[in-house]
Amino acid sequence: MLPGDSSALCHVVTHEPGRLYALGPDLARLLAPNPSPFTGEGTWVHLIGTDRLLVLDPGPVDDAHLDAIVAAVAGRPVDAILVTHTHRDHSPGAAPLAARLGAPVWGCAPLAIPGNQEAGFDPDYAPDRILADGETFAHEGRPLEAVHTPGHTSNHLCFAWGERLFSGDHVMGWSTTVVIPPDGHMGDYMASLQKLQGRPETIYHPAHGEPVEDPQRLLRGLLGHRLQRERQLQRLAAEQPGTLEALTARAYPGLDARLVRAAQATALAHLVTLEEQGRVTRVGATWKA
Template identity: 65%
Template sequence: MDAPYGQLIEAEPGVARLLAPNPTPYTFTGTQVHLVGRDELAVIDPGPADAAHIDALVRAIGGRPVAAILVTHTHKDHSPGARPLSATTGAPVVGCAPLVIEGGTEAGFDHLYAPDRVLADGESVVVDSRTLTAVHTPGHTSNHLCFADEAAGILFSGDHVMGWSTSVVIPPDGDMGDYVRSLEKLRGRTQDRIYYPAHGEPVAEPQRLVRGMIGHRLQRERQILRRVEAGDRTVERIVAAAYPGLDPRLVPAAGASVLAHLLELAKRGLVSHADEQWSATA
């Protein structure tokens, strides 16, 4: 995908996107900021608090009133831009709850995030005669929301379903069981004709993709259980066996995913661990 940073691209009537200049191995070409509405706007996931990016976003808004700045979750590539954008436009910050991690903080989260309104599952905001409804989808993070424009058949899927890769699930806040259950929840939403994710291209066949993602996670779970049964006792050994040839930059993400699967298997009594050594219980 080309990366025209700072350029507003119309995806369909009433939906446009602007790409933030924050590419990494975890964000693909960067964070896709979505502008919803015509005469009045909602801005979904304003991205990083980068001055040039915020300036480009303000130019794209073009003086139109911003009714709400919606945030799917509080990773640093999604929510920090809400503060300067709110200060510039006067718009309230609405969406996911602030994240409180028991036992400490994590560097990847925006700990300054302070919404004016938290949306629970099923609650909505109305912008430019469009109703955007929060869909709670924990797993990638415990506070993750998607936003549905149900009349238009649109789901703004944040990081829960992306257009280029599966989401990383990083314990302790990320939870693999919750992630798969949230995928099942989206699979039941047959009214959604298209997803607009925060990373990658729009997803034109969302139900097909979600089914494949569920199958991939279940297959990976079985693979990890087999590796433990075969004698791979540590996350590092499982990663080496399960992800041959992996880009070294992505090894930490793979390790987090493996750990998330192991913790879910442990909840179901299929594995146990002591001193960072894992073993099968059956």
């Protein structure tokens, strides 16, 4: 999510956590019980397939939630538990669910940031198979492809299956994503959006929010929004150099206090990328253009 968007605090749950919602004959999802200003209604867990399943992003460790996933599987073979990235609302349930279902964990690489591990990361994630960018495997007669989309996190993967893209937190259906340095990188995030513009999938299934039925339009909007924010921060740093806190307050006037730290992280991600491009400089704690 992007702090400052009006949707950022709208996390009223209109779907029932633990209830299975069909999205087609070969796709269903259920909601984890973790609504918040940063997850919307919560994390969607996707069950991909009919006779044999893949379980995508099992979410947090919560006994009732894991029970609901097992009930939704309904005894069908699970070929793998897939993980898009290792934020705590996505990956911690993978290991206990794997033990209950007898399935391996496949997906993104583990992630550690020496000396500066963001509190939101899952340090215990240990996949049985790390999927590389472009790696494919067959699932119910169709290839499923891992698509590396760094930016939100450096290890983020999307998964393409036919006309569908399971977009994790890279492209969401309720708000834009937050990018938190040092692992999150705004330049990588924007490059990953451009990468998806060259792909053929026509519907996105994000981990938060509703399916996206016109993804190319949304991708254009996300890129435009990021470029606008980038130009704004460069202009503000030129008009009146200031600290990250001061620039963020000017860029996000009237921001809800609960979202200030996340807004500062997103602003920092933009400023770091602008610094790498030589468009702003940093002297001590002051940014100027």
